[in-house]
Amino acid sequence: MIAERTIKQCKKYPLTYTLVIKQVKNINMRIAHNGEVIVSANPFVPMEKIDEFVSQKAAWILAHQKQMEQRQGYCEMNEHQLMLFGNSLRIKTSVAKYNHVSYDKTTLYVQHKEGADVERVIRRFLDKLCKDVFLDVAQLTHRTLKEYQLEFPQIKLRDMKSRWGTCTPAKNQITLNKRLIHYPFEFIEYVVLHEFVHFIQPNHSKAFYHVIENYMPDYKQRMELINH
Template structure:
């Protein structure tokens, strides 16, 4: 049995899937609990046929990935816990004169003034954290790619149902998923680099991944952090 990551271009955006080669009769597909597309096929089926099969299931993939990500979002934040940068933190509440949120490697400390909505306080904290962290990573990534003389893009942040990020060269902008903040920092760095490289290579060719690997040799391991 062999396992490899593959990326194919489907309609407007790429689909990443894990291909498992083993002795099965048909091409099978499933969505993992973390939203990853997993395809299994026997070694005698041509790669082109497998890619075509995945492409033909794009609507099914999007629908089921949305469902999985929505379900995962419910487990990322609860009344007592939050997943932040891949770490499961306990939420510790206290009363104070003003709203303030901080964290360490064990707790998310939420100080609230009387009458405050804790969900809103945490959400505002996460929005600011996303903006600060994503912008910092984007600035570091931009600096590392200085040989390409890319203009610094506008960084947009929003909830995305089935994608971690997107790049719009015509508007010189990169959009990143708010949910990334719940995953390991190394994965955030990978997603940001991935979108930056689209300013250099618009598709997912070998040249695209050659640039990725040149600046992030362990990118395949980082991709697995959510798989």
């Protein structure tokens, strides 16, 4: 049985959380690797009680999210290493006549002009890589869902603190978090499918996850790729 998931806005504080309705004894809360607040409760708990539970922990949530963001920023890239598709690559730099970045299984090779900002060179490379990879995954996902005859959406990329992606059906638009490029490719595929399915099922209902499972039977395992 797939738990029902919905996005809720805390009434007292500017906090968004994912509410999971399932058979649990108490109200439980955890913060996922991406900073998402996930609250689980059984179907008989009043919404007011759940919202009050989240409100009481607001200060702790914000502090914990800030700590996670700082740790993730260090983990994803620093002057010595870069996480790319879930793999830790050693950064090797060299001065050249032009800026160029390439990589293999263990190393990110950064050629840069004399005096160039190496981090900016890497960021520009990552931006282009995100655009190419995410668009390819989106096109493949669109073809996979061809029976629904969806119009191909506009794909936007930006840095987001608490979401891996968002879907705006009214604008036929999907926005993906550029930080996804640091995580396993299988997880990127899941996030893209997740957002596409919102054009079919607008909320996180059982029907929503039924569509996802139909096209990606191992989606739960892919979700766990960033939680260990």
